[in-house]
Amino acid sequence: MKQRIITAIVAGAIFLPIAIYGGLPFVILVYLMATVGLFEAFRMKKIGLTSVPGIISLLLLWFLLIPSSFQLHEYIKLSKLELVLIAVLLFLTYTVITKNKFSFDDVGFSLLSIIYVGLGFYYLIETRELGIIYLIFALFVIWTTDSGAYFIGRSIGKNKLWPEISPNKTIEGSLGGIFCAVIVATGFYFLVNFDEPLVVIIILAILLSIFGQIGDLVESGLKRHYDVKDSGSLLPGHGGILDRFDSLLFILPILHFLHRFLA
Amino acid sequence: MKQRIITAIVAGAIFLPIAIYGGLPFVILVYLMATVGLFEAFRMKKIGLTSVPGIISLLLLWFLLIPSSFQLHEYIKLSKLELVLIAVLLFLTYTVITKNKFSFDDVGFSLLSIIYVGLGFYYLIETRELGIIYLIFALFVIWTTDSGAYFIGRSIGKNKLWPEISPNKTIEGSLGGIFCAVIVATGFYFLVNFDEPLVVIIILAILLSIFGQIGDLVESGLKRHYDVKDSGSLLPGHGGILDRFDSLLFILPILHFLHRFLA
Known part of the structure; x- marks a missing residue:
């Protein structure tokens, strides 16, 4: 319990001031937390973040996290949903290349984790921008x-x-x-x-x-x-x-x- | 081989005229094909389309298939990606309710199938609209x-x-x-x-x-x-x-x- 309280104070002392300050520092903090979150999810299924599907996943995660205030469509002609689809096609191609060693269940799990973690933390940024x-x-x-x-x-x-x-x-x-x-x-x-x-x-x-x-x-x-x-x-x-x-x-x-x- | 050719002629005789005609009849045909496609995918994993996750999946599939010419955002204030996230949250809630009998792997598989089938057939409609x-x-x-x-x-x-x-x-x-x-x-x-x-x-x-x-x-x-x-x-x-x-x-x-x- 003592350790739990100390951690809460230390983590709160980092998280809250940055959250109150907002702007780019908060976006960077959320990117870091979401990356750790995806790493934690993937570790449960024993998928490494430095593997090919791990890198595809990280890239998609970072795209999904882009705040709405940053006009993504002015830079690339693809929506976030289209980026999800491209990642799916790459994942599926990878299942063929690895002869199903990276299986469909692995693709499904990766996709689920990226969307859950990516969009969950995306709304953390958006909620902060709301006020x-x-x-x-x-x-x-x-x-x-x-x-x-x-x-x-x-x-x-x-x-x-x-x-x-x-x-x-x-x-x-x-x-x-x-x-x-x-x-x-x-x-x-x-x-x-x-x-x-x-x-x-x-x-x-x-x-x-x-x-x-x-x-x-x-x-x-x-x-x-x-x-x-x-x-x-x-x-x-x-x-x-x-x-x-x-x-x-x-x-x-x-x-x-x-x-x-x-x- | 003979059966294969007869099927190809019959299916082509249905598909091609409707594809050439385009418009709403083609959209309806694609909706039917995508629904059968999702049913085929789900049958492999033994998920029924009339189960709770099956109904969530069908609804999301039909939303993803909506052509870009139909201005979805004028009717509901949610993007297709946001509808994907809502389906994910409903799926995850369902895993809790069923005490993991509907597991995370099932959610991942469902999500992967819906996005692959839904967006694949969506682009069939969009390609037709392109010409x-x-x-x-x-x-x-x-x-x-x-x-x-x-x-x-x-x-x-x-x-x-x-x-x-x-x-x-x-x-x-x-x-x-x-x-x-x-x-x-x-x-x-x-x-x-x-x-x-x-x-x-x-x-x-x-x-x-x-x-x-x-x-x-x-x-x-x-x-x-x-x-x-x-x-x-x-x-x-x-x-x-x-x-x-x-x-x-x-x-x-x-x-x-x-x-x-x-x-």
């Missing part, structure tokens, strides 16, 4: 969900939530996490001038808290499926980048789409 | 490559091309296929008013012939990997839609990107 307040809101919802679920689950948790994937989580903890997220989001509403009315903020907090918990279960399921304990060891006491950002990767795209429909 | 002549050119290059490779391979073929994936193909046949494609493309050039000079058409024919053969090997590798003989039985003597369109799915995006860079 630091949206990012802080998302982080607060996740942190209060996590902490609320942990403490309420420990004190009154009786019924297991999803023991096959994450043995310690309880239904009481999960509901407690949502409850705490709503409380904190409401406090947030009165501190900050949001354009949206309170009821929207509360619904948003409930949705983000639920999807944040799903993102957490997805990552647990991934590790269970590939039989690893932590996605990485970059953050002592927290595991890897994917462990720490699992909820965020899941909710930032959802936050973004909801914001667009409300706008 | 029927481009589609006929691509079909002629593929047919002459296939026939040229078959007959030249049978008569002078000695050195196996890639026996682990496709045991009957020879290097002589492959080169013969490229040679025949160049001859026919050159004849085409003098019959049709292309904007591009002859040297571009010849280079195009060589590239499309090579990539068409790679597409063919990819499909063979896929069937070998999942241990099936034909992708389907829709076309007696030819196998399924994926067997028949393997080369086309591979070269139409490439033709499209090359066309854009040359334009």
